[in-house]
Amino acid sequence: MINSYPENYKVTDINRMNCRYTLEISAVDSDKEQDLIVLMENPSVGDEYEMDPTIQRLVNYVAKNYKKMIIVNVTPVVATSNLDKYVYEISEQKHKNVEVVKNIIDNVSDKAELLVATGDLGKVKGPDGRRASELCKALQDSYVE
Numbered sequence: 001m002i003n004s005y006p007e008n009y010k011v012t013d014i015n016r017m018n019c020r021y022t023l024e025i026s027a028v029d030s031d032k033e034q035d036l037i038v039l040m041e042n043p044s045v046g047d048e049y050e051m052d053p054t055i056q057r058l059v060n061y062v063a064k065n066y067k068k069m070i071i072v073n074v075t076p077v078v079a080t081s082n083l084d085k086y087v088y089e090i091s092e093q094k095h096k097n098v099e100v101v102k103n104i105i106d107n108v109s110d111k112a113e114l115l116v117a118t119g120d121l122g123k124v125k126g127p128d129g130r131r132a133s134e135l136c137k138a139l140q141d142s143y144v145e
Helices: 053-061 083-107 131-143
Strands: 009-016 020-027 035-040 068-073 113-117
Touching (some): 035 083, 053 068, 068 083
Parallel strands (some): 035 068
Antiparallel strands (some): 009 020, 020 068
């Protein structure tokens, strides 16, 4: 079931072409100072107009604690079922996706928090079984000296 965003939330940014790289949801007139980066497995059908069930749960239960939520994914390929049929697209998008996530981390406040909401990371894998670990490794290599 798809639902519209509540009046007190608005999508302030979405980075999408054939994929959804980011979805930024800001609380209108929030007195909160912290941002939240949410790392999920892959985007579903939620967009700037309507929430999918996962985004709705985040807005209903988590967003009230933050100024804004920035949702990124291990893979930006939009899918509502088995990712195995998107192996080629996932492979093609992984480098751009890492760059998008790195850019967000570089530009977010030092007070931001990270929520990893991918479910069982052992199940988050690409054709070589390393999709989630590749993203984490690429990010770690960028920030750890």
